Amino acid sequence: MSSRVKDIVIVANNDWHDLWFQRQQFACGFALRGFKVFYLNRALQRWPTINHFKRRFFLFGKKIIHNKNTIPPNIRVITPFWLPPFEILRPINRKLIQITISSYRLDVQSPWLITYIPSYNTIDLIRIIKPYKVAYINVHNYDEDIVISDLLKAEKELVKQADLLFGDSNYNMERLSRLSPGKQVFPSLPGVNYNLFRRAFRGDEFRRCKTIYYFGGIGPHLDLSLYGALASTYKVVFVGIVAPGVYNQIPAQIEIRPPVANSALPDVLKEADILTIFYKDSPYIRGVIPAKFFECLATGKPVLVSGLSEAKPYLDVVYDVQGSEQIAREVIKNLSETETEYRLRRQDEIAKEADWTRRFESFASKLGL
Structure with a gap:
């Protein structure tokens, strides 16, 4: 398999220049092994509120200085400008996904797609780039989080499509097991340098x-x-x-x-x-x-x-x-x-x-x- 797969696509739930998490660490690991890694920064998951803007741009009334994490060779960081993944917006988002692929020359060849976000936008990205296989890593208890209802619907569809399922906690592993009877769910816990x-x-x-x-x-x-x-x-x-x-x-x-x-x-x-x-x-x-x-x-x-x-x-x-x-x-x-x-x-x-x-x-x- 490793001789066939040359590219890795990571659909992340945080930006590259955000706090350092598993997403960036795994991207670096694949890059060191010679894979070309396309890291997609977090896209909108719901309509932004005033508080979202405050959190992104202000801290105690002052502008936040964001981290500038090093981007290693073999990693391309992409910021997708997609609308929130409501089912009704799928036709528009499919076009925006195509534009992203074209604008960033996301010329992947039979990649492994690793996603941390179970949205309709992710599902449509999968349909468009036709990855070799798909891995879904569940890092949130979406049942209790503040998410749009369409994300929960999309997650059920993604779980059926995914070739491998992972949870970042025992709770989330059990959660995925309930969503995917018969499928094995593996641990992918947080780590540390x-x-x-x-x-x-x-x-x-x-x-x-x-x-x-x-x-x-x-x-x-x-x-x-x-x-x-x-x-x-x-x-x-x-x-x-x-x-x-x-x-x-x-x-x-x-x-x-x-x-x-x-x-x-x-x-x-x-x-x-x-x-x-x-x-x-x-x-x-x-x-x-x-x-x-x-x-x-x-x-x-x-x-x-x-x-x-x-x-x-x-x-x-x-x-x-x-x-x-x-x-x-x-x-x-x-x-x-x-x-x-x-x-x-x-x-x-x-x-x-x-x-x-x-x-x-x-x-x-x-x-x-």
Whole structure:
């Protein structure tokens, strides 16, 4: 198969110059193996609102400086200008897809198409470029997300067409299994650049226990009340972009720092004694295992979580505080005793197993590439 397939098309759900996720990492992996990779930036999934524009262009009233991730040789980044994937708009979008193919000279030859978006636009792209095979990676619990109803209809059609199905969490794997009885669903979990994030490790974190960090999107999904309660005793720092309407809800004691590129993030996190992922429990969050989870593990620092059902298989190396300030304080108080040599070694093993090199090799082998 590998001798026949020369091109890879990735229909991504985030832009190349956005935060670094599996999509960009896999694109780089295929490019290093000599494939020509066409990376399609996220197209509109619904009609944009004022808040979408605010989030894209403004942060606290100032223009956001977006990341500029390096684009390796063999990768072409394409920004498709398509309308939202409503079924009624399919005739127009088919023409826009043709224009995209022509304008960007998307001259693919029997490619593997890997999509993270299960829309009618994706299905029509498949029909037009006629890929060798199709892989669908489910990275959202669309049943509980804010999506157009036509996307859910299109997903059922895509699942039937796809040659391989993947889920980025146990929940999403089970979700795809329900949508595709009889088809095997493989894991494609988030990963980490282990050597990069290991730079954040100091070795005295569990003895110091003064600073608590969270990094990533700062939105209504965070348990801000728990963070605020801990901020009365500890230095609490958020690193990331604040969603519109959330800034005024963040307790004043919490320090907010702007996002940085992944390459610089470990140096920022070096100051942290404890890393946290405190989410509010919700039907959508129950299907989430964030990319930052394995990045946190790779730092070797104590990791506290809350509202993260997908962390249950890792409770031998992370602490679930269950939304409780009291439990969180008890955990922090006892870290000098609980952060044993075995626990630290096991955390390190899990982080190494999640290294992007291994994640990519596993994924590519499923595709036979």
